[in-house]
Amino acid sequence: MNLTRGRVREPQALxxxxxxxxxxxxxxxxxxxxxxxxASARLGSADDDDEAVLSxxxxxxxxxxxxxxxxxxxxxxxxxxxxxxxxxxxxxADVIQFGLTCSDPALRAALEAAGFGR
Numbered sequence: 837m838n839l840t841r842g843r844v845r846e847p848q849a850l851x852x853x854x855x856x857x858x859x860x861x862x863x864x865x866x867x868x869x870x871x872x873x874x875a876s877a878r879l880g881s882a883d884d885d886d887e888a889v890l891s892x893x894x895x896x897x898x899x900x901x902x903x904x905x906x907x908x909x910x911x912x913x914x915x916x917x918x919x920x921x922x923x924x925x926x927x928x929a930d931v932i933q934f935g936l937t938c939s940d941p942a943l944r945a946a947l948e949a950a951g952f953g954r
Contacts, residue, residue: 837946839906842897850876856923857895857908863925864910864918865890898950909952919947 847853853861858875865871865878868890878890890912898907898919907928911917917931919938929938929947936953938944947953 837942838901839898839946839950841950842899842905844897845895847893847895848879850879856925859925860908860910860918860920861890861893863920863927864912867918867927867930868913868916898947907947909947911952917952919952 845852847857850858853875861875861878862873865873865875879893892912892914894911896909896911897905898909900906905922907919907922909917909919911931915931915934918927919929919931920926921928928940928943929936929952931937931953934953936944936947938947944953
């Protein structure tokens with residue numbers, strides 16, 4: 837399996853996210869801190885005192901060998917992230933303190949080659 841990075845974005849406002857991306861952000865945030873909060877509570881500036889804010893938010897599209905969108909990776913808070921299968925909220929991997937957690941060895945290797953985890 838080979839994955840290539842596609843579009844990379846750093847959304848700053850809820851209006852920059854599709855409804856699916858808002859759902860993914862809510863799932864990623866809950867996986868990060870255990871709190872079930874909407875995407876609107878997860879966005880803000882690094883100066884916010886609100887613990888719900890996920891800082892350094894980046895969305896990376898990952899494409900398969902055919903060029904089709906296969907995964908969407910969210911990275912946040914410098915050393916964390918959540919990888920979703922494209923088109924939904926099914927989590928296929930997590931990044932925790934730069935370490936990649938993924939039950940599929942081939943996907944893990946492809947994500948590492950694409951720059952996720954150590």
